[in-house]
Amino acid sequence: MTAVDGLSDSTEVVEMEDVPSQFFVEKHSWEGLRDIIHCSRKYSGMIANKAPHDFQFVQKKDENGPHSHRLYYLGMPYGSRENSLLYSEIPKKIRKEALLVLSWKQMLDHFQATPHQGAYSREEELLRERKRLGAFGITSYDYHAQTGLFLFQASNSLFYCQDGGSNGFISAPVKPVEIKTQCSGTRMDPKICPGDPDFLAFINNNDLWIGHIKTGEEKRLTYCHKGVDNVKEDPKSAGVATFVIQEEFDRFTGYWWSPSAVEDSNGGKTVYLLYEEVDETEVEIIHVPSPALEERKADAYRYPRTGSKNPKATLKLAEIKTDQQGRIVSTQDKELVVPFNSLFPGTEYIARVGWTSDGKYGWAVLLDRSQRKLQLVLLPPALFIPVTDDPAQRQESLEAVPRDFICAIKEEVTLTCGEWEVLARHGSKLAIAGAPVTVWMAYDTGYTERYMDVPENNQQGYEEGSVALHVDKLPSEPNRLLILHGFLDENVHFFHTNFLVSQIIRAGKPYQLQVYPNERHSIRCPESGEHYEIMLLHFLQQYL
Incomplete structure (x- = not known):
């Protein structure tokens, strides 16, 4: 069969110039291209969406068992259109010449993770946009190794399940448990407390909350957001990465649990949350057409155009104390002993934040506005004092801070130097x-x-x-x-x-x-x- 014999009715044959006559270019109609693209996207989309990701290796300590590890990940099981939690068993012995193919096993039993009718909240929709997420279902999860606890956002709510830890490993899919709430609106960015995995934190309406996974006890930690339906009158947030930080610096969270808890003599615990507080008062508001076009609405956003004011950010600390029964005894909001901009002059962006593995220090990567100078700084909890309007109480807290304390700047790096030169050549026909x-x-x-x-x-x-x-x-x-x-x-x-x-x-x-x-x-x-x-x-x- 020649090349011409295999062409469809929608194909027009065009003879190319300056090439032997036996070579042809297929020129398709719109409908012909549509058929090709439809089949191609169906195949490529299936491959892209089914690819597993977010891997977590957990060692199995069963000496008599055939498997050394259990591998957890997100993927799209056969016959499904949405991502789910899956796992595979890794055998202890593998022949060198053998090709190991792991079978995919479902952790969750008949669970629909995508919201009904695909109705994501505005916060979820915009986060999906910043992360360039195309897949549906479970798109991220948090995991606590010691207890085998999995926490994830799905179907406009939060859920948890367990596998491994002291409860052993499951052999059949389990039904995840929904974590109920009294909050209105979507609970975003949920994370397990590493020092006390009975607790989780989440963002609700641009403020930071904690909750007890088993009892359902909840407590609001910050009161930055007023909750009014007006961007101009509600410029502050806590624990939320701003648009530019998400879009241009790839940071999608604004709070970080300390890795361990401090236990007291009565069996109670103290845990810390380091978080970013943002004030966008001076950031320009722009209006973009709303998806609800039939209502002739426009969505308002804070958008810092080049040369204009960026959001003002600082780091704060939330201290949470619990009793022996795991009930919240007290919470305290703490601020830096001196203003952030005085402590770190010239800082424009908080690019990354976290804790040292021993929990003694928080740390932050700071950039100036030109993004040519980087600082890595250490932030001990002692650097934060209780937020108060009482001058006498504040003075007392200040006097308790060690006088010889210096916030350690571990590294300062010049990222770029000289002039940028951009060359463009325009020779294309189209x-x-x-x-x-x-x-x-x-x-x-x-x-x-x-x-x-x-x-x-x-x-x-x-x-x-x-x-x-x-x-x-x-x-x-x-x-x-x-x-x-x-x-x-x-x-x-x-x-x-x-x-x-x-x-x-x-x-x-x-x-x-x-x-x-x-x-x-x-x-x-x-x-x-x-x-x-x-x-x-x-x-x-x-x-x-």
Whole structure:
């Protein structure tokens, strides 16, 4: 059979120039491309979504058993459309020449993790966008090795189950237990307390809470957020990473449990939570079309454009005391002995935070605004004093701090030096721009300033790098430029495409525009994703 015999009815054969006549390029109709993309996405999507991830190895101490470890992970079991908790057994003995194929076993019994009708809360939807999550179901979990406790967010709630630890290993799927709550709204970013795994922490309405997994006791630790339906009047949060920190620094949490508990003589415990408190009062508010387009609403966001004010952040400490029965006796909010900006002058971003393994110090990685200087600092709990409005009580706390104490700066590194040089060569016949930044003055601080400095120091660079200011250089022939953009994009706002198209029209230049009305920065809807790929291939096929 020749190459021509295998072509479908939707295929147009085009003879290529300057090549032997027996070679052909298949030129498909829109419907033909749609069939190809549909089958391709079905296969590639299945491969991508089924790939296991978030691995956790746990040693099995059964000397007579055939397995050395149990491997936990997230994956998509056969016949399912959502991620779930799975495990595999690793045998003690493996032949060197053998190919070991592990069987996937389900931990959870008939459990639906995706919210009914796929209705994620606004917080969940935006976090999925920042993390570029496409899979449904269980997308992350926390694990406590000593007790075998698993904690995860699913179906607009929190759940736990156990495997390993003192209870031994399961041999059949278990039903996860839902952790009930009195909180309104979604509980985000749940984490097990390492020093006392009966407790968990979570974020609710931009404040930090703790709860007892078994008894259901809950306590709000911070009172930053007022809970009003107005972004302008509610600028503070606790334990939540801001937009720029998530999008440009890959940090998606804003609180960190100490790794161990301090026990007292009565059997009670003291545990600590180090957390970030943020004030976005001076950060610009922008409005992006809401998914509820039929209601003609717009969502409001705090968005620091390059050269403008960033959120003000500090680190605080929550101290939690429990009695012998595991009941919460007291909680105390603590602040740094001196303001954060006085202690660490020049710091603009808190890039990473955690605890040393012995629990004696918290630590933080700090960056200046230019992101050229990095500091690694140690933060002992003694550096924090109780928050109070009483001057006398505050003075008493200050006097208790060791006078010879110095916050240790373990390392200071210059990350970059010299001038950035960016070269671009334009020789392509076609240009395709997806959700493009067309005016760098309108993009965020963290990314833009990392490469271009602030606008006042690099006005020429900002102007030269903004394509919307140079539309006169675009070709005058049609079918040379394709622009695609999600209308609800809260990262690269649709303003960029709107302004670019306006400038192109004023210059009398041709262009093609494809808008996805219900998509953000990433294409989520399968039909939109399929259309996007067909559009790209069809444009390339027709005009390249």
